Amino acid sequence: MSGGRVVVVGSANVDLVVDVPRHPAGGETILGGDLRRTPGGKGANQAVAAAQAGGADTTFVGALGRDESAGLLLASLDGAGVRTDVVERVDAPSGTALITVSPDGENTIVVAPGANSRVRVGPAQADRIAAADVVLAQLEIPLDTVLAAARARREGALFVLNAAPSRDLPDELWEQLDVLVVNEHEAADLVDGPEPSGAATPEALAAALLERVPVVVVTLGAEGSLVAERDVPPVRVPAARVTAVDTTGAGDTYCGVLAAALARSRELSGAARLAGAAGALAVTRVGAQDAVPDADAVAVLAEELKEAS
Numbered sequence: 001m002s003g004g005r006v007v008v009v010g011s012a013n014v015d016l017v018v019d020v021p022r023h024p025a026g027g028e029t030i031l032g033g034d035l036r037r038t039p040g041g042k043g044a045n046q047a048v049a050a051a052q053a054g055g056a057d058t059t060f061v062g063a064l065g066r067d068e069s070a071g072l073l074l075a076s077l078d079g080a081g082v083r084t085d086v087v088e089r090v091d092a093p094s095g096t097a098l099i100t101v102s103p104d105g106e107n108t109i110v111v112a113p114g115a116n117s118r119v120r121v122g123p124a125q126a127d128r129i130a131a132a133d134v135v136l137a138q139l140e141i142p143l144d145t146v147l148a149a150a151r152a153r154r155e156g157a158l159f160v161l162n163a164a165p166s167r168d169l170p171d172e173l174w175e176q177l178d179v180l181v182v183n184e185h186e187a188a189d190l191v192d193g194p195e196p197s198g199a200a201t202p203e204a205l206a207a208a209l210l211e212r213v214p215v216v217v218v219t220l221g222a223e224g225s226l227v228a229e230r231d232v233p234p235v236r237v238p239a240a241r242v243t244a245v246d247t248t249g250a251g252d253t254y255c256g257v258l259a260a261a262l263a264r265s266r267e268l269s270g271a272a273r274l275a276g277a278a279g280a281l282a283v284t285r286v287g288a289q290d291a292v293p294d295a296d297a298v299a300v301l302a303e304e305l306k307e308a309s
């Protein structure tokens with residue numbers, strides 16, 4: 001699988017992960033397993049997925065500190081074949097995420113952004129963005145940078161926003177979106193704002209979001225995803241049945257592969273099927289970038305899903 005240029009603009013974090021028997025309540029101390037220190041961050045995870053699982057020519061635009069964590073993160077990106085030549089080194093610690101994972105694979109995450117707060121689109125990054133077919137961003141970096149990335153794309157290129165973690169979006173950013181990818185919680189946050197809208201189903205949430213974005217993808221975990229476009233009936237794309245051991249970064253794998261597929265072809269359902277297959281494979285392994293599957297495995301599972309549907 002090859003073809004298509006993707007630029008991912010976003011965060012990179014070293015994930016400090018502890019397996020826990022259950023997530024602690026406020027004020028509670030519990031004992032967990034041994035600490036794991038692994039490459040993560042929504043942006044870097046998505047870049048690794050676009051390159052390794054999606055087969056796209058992928059550039060990562062991000063910022064790292066001048067610390068040992070930066071070496072771990074660059075090694076993972078480089079190992080996946082991601083271009084890292086426009087990643088900046090800044091005088092701040094590399095991003096860090098504190099993660100707990102319970103036996104059912106669910107996680108909690110707290111991010112200390114560090115260098116991610118300094119991600120910017122300078123001339124070198126803008127040049128690379130202008131050569132991309134798809135520009136993909138998330139919300140662990142400054143909103144001004146996300147907006148600058150969207151504005152730097154060439155005409156005809158797609159700007160895909162994974163609106164995670166949830167934040168209010170300024171009108172100027174809404175106006176730039178070609179594709180919005182959200183889970184159900186993020187969709188509800190964007191639709192409801194301070195006032196609950198009453199939209200409950202993924203279809204209703206997507207319909208509300210379509211008033212502001214031409215294409216909305218709502219990821220539904222084990223239930224697959226919903227792909228919604230204006231003036232076209234929404235399509236449910238089923239997921240593969242797998243046993244989840246760690247869901248960390250599975251949404252990022254989905255987004256990276258979706259972007260890679262859209263860089264090759266604008267066929268949305270097919271892109272969502274590939275992305276869903278990649279996300280399903282990712283939850284069967286421990287870690288974020290460490291769990292990103294290879295493109296061949298993704299293609300095989302996506303084909304099985306197509307035949308079964």
Ligand code: RIB
Binds near residue numbers: 041
């Ligand atoms: O989406 C998972 C990611 O969120 C983790 O890798 C962590 O670093 C946070 O950014």
